Amino acid sequence: MRREVATPRELETFFARPAATVAPQLLGSTVGCNGVTVRLTEVEAYAGVDDPASHASRGPTPRAAVMFGPPGRVYVYFVYGAHWAVNLVCHPDGVAGAVLLRAGEIIAGEASARLRRGERPARVQLARGPGNLASALGVTGAMTGSTLWDGPLVWAPASRPGEHQVGPRVGVTGGADAPMRMWLPGEPSVSTYKRSKRARPTT
DNA sequence: GCTCCGATTATCT
DNA sequence: GATAATCGGAGCG
Numbered sequence: 001m002r003r004e005v006a007t008p009r010e011l012e013t014f015f016a017r018p019a020a021t022v023a024p025q026l027l028g029s030t031v032g033c034n035g036v037t038v039r040l041t042e043v044e045a046y047a048g049v050d051d052p053a054s055h056a057s058r059g060p061t062p063r064a065a066v067m068f069g070p071p072g073r074v075y076v077y078f079v080y081g082a083h084w085a086v087n088l089v090c091h092p093d094g095v096a097g098a099v100l101l102r103a104g105e106i107i108a109g110e111a112s113a114r115l116r117r118g119e120r121p122a123r124v125q126l127a128r129g130p131g132n133l134a135s136a137l138g139v140t141g142a143m144t145g146s147t148l149w150d151g152p153l154v155w156a157p158a159s160r161p162g163e164h165q166v167g168p169r170v171g172v173t174g175g176a177d178a179p180m181r182m183w184l185p186g187e188p189s190v191s192t193y194k195r196s197k198r199a200r201p202t203t
Numbered sequence: 204g205c206t207c208c209g210a211t212t213a214t215c216t
Numbered sequence: 217g218a219t220a221a222t223c224g225g226a227g228c229g
Contacts, residue, residue: 046221053221055214063214080222081211087221100221131222141213172221191222 006157008072008149014157015071015148019045019090019097024166024182026088026099028158033151034138035112038104038127042183042190044169046087048096052174056096066145067096074153076134076144083131086139088148088155102170102181103128105189106136113137124188 006014015022023045031038046054048067055064055077066075067089075087075098087098104127106113113126113136127133139153148155166179170191183190 044221055221058215061215077221078213079220081213081220083222085221102221129222169221173219 008147011149011155012070012072015088015090016092017090019047019099020180022088022090023099023180024164025158025161026101027164027182027184028160028162030107030156030158031086031101031104031137032108032154032156033143034109036109036137037107038133038137039107040101040104041187042103042181044100044102044182045090045180046098046100047180048091051097051178053169053172053176053178054096054098056098060096064096067098069093069145072148074139074143074146074148076139076141078141079131084134084139084141085130086134086137086153100130101133102130103183103187103189103191104133104136105187128189129191 023043026040026043029040031040048054048056051057056067060068063077066073069089070093071089071091073089075089076084078084086101089098091097106123106126116135116138117126127136143152146152162184164182165185166182169176169178169181
């Protein structure tokens with residue numbers, strides 16, 4: 001009988017690799033929190049100090065410190081005065097990097113998700129976009145630094161690898177050209193946003 | 204259908 | 217004081 005749940009050590013090893021390597025392997029994996037489970041359909045890799053779009057690019061400020069710590073932790077931040085965004089910390093301890101969870105499909109706990117997202121959104125919209133995904137899962141900044149095995153956020157690997165597509169990043173004002181955004185083709189829960197008009201190439 | 208714009212606050216300079 | 221890894225609604229064609 002194959003073991004179903006990876007050990008903490010296995011999980012930490014899994015995340016102790018470059019964000020760009022881990023990111024595509026997160027597609028199809030699941031994240032659970034507050035009674036809601038989501039299957040990830042879109043993610044985006046953020047490297048460390050050399051990535052102008054990463055919060056780590058300005059060094060280990062208080063906010064970004066978690067990204068410099070051990071892998072397999074959660075990094076949650078607040079943007080645009082309105083939304084939370086969830087990241088999973090990658091790279092070995094001491095090297096910054098993370099993967100932003102951009103979108104997912106609700107596979108369990110839709111009722112719980114609607115307590116926070118409301119009855120209005122269509123099912124595929126409940127966790128479409130980073131802010132909505134965090135809202136559906138009830139993630140808040142207080143969860144920053146917690147591990148993916150002790151919760152409150154719990155992660156489980158994909159049952160099998162899937163095809164994925166790669167494209168430019170969304171919504172960033174620097175390094176937007178980097179093909180660091182990855183998603184599962186044909187998934188209606190993938191965010192449809194165009195690149196920000198304020199975006200500019202890396203140079 | 205597509206494009207534009209305001210909301211609202213933690214974080215950094 | 218300025219900025220931001222967003223969202224949803226308004227306006228236009």
